[in-house]
Amino acid sequence: MPWWSWILIWVALGACALAVLLLGALYLFRKGAALVRGAGEALEQVTVRTGPEMAGVAADGAPSVHDDGPAAPAGRPGGAVFADPARMRREYEDGRERRRLARRDRRVARRRERGQMQSLRDLGLN
Template sequence: MPWWSWILIWVALVACTLVGLLLGGIYLFRKGMAVMRGAAEDLERVTARPPAAQTADDAGPAVVVRVPGSAVFADPERLREEYERGREQRRLARRDRRVARRRERGQMQSLSDLGLN
């Protein structure tokens, strides 16, 4: 084997190593950026403060959005009343969506949905 073949072999080995390191670095950089983007979104979601109250246009009273953990020191009776009121509002909203969906599809309405039962 001539002496210059060893130089070609070593140049090829070093070039392949550098290409492998470059591709590995690009891969790790892209994965790291994806992780940082996800962490930033999670951090933004966690640190974002909910609005004190959200109101719907003529849909009823304001809905209070609570900070997690605030119920620990709240009055249980008041929380129970809010829960019951919210449950009733959700039930009525489901009924309204069901009535609208059936009207839209031309289906028969339930008497209990229309309040005739």
């Protein structure tokens, strides 16, 4: 083998190593950019959710009412132990029904948004 073939081999190996390093750096850069984007979105959600509305008071000082109704009064820990079982059962069933209807509404809205067919049961036509 002539002497210049060794130079070509080492140049090719160096070029391949450089290409692998550049592709790895590009991969890491894209993953890092996606991480920063996701962290920014999460930070926006946290700042929105920890605003004055989450404390039960709107920005204008009026009590806030969310989509799922006013917040339940915060009782003392263990208060449900001494509460009336019938009242607790009613509250549980009411909450379960509200959650079920909210899931159905989200499902109908999601399907409408995507242009998918609706279930007759979800629309109350069944």
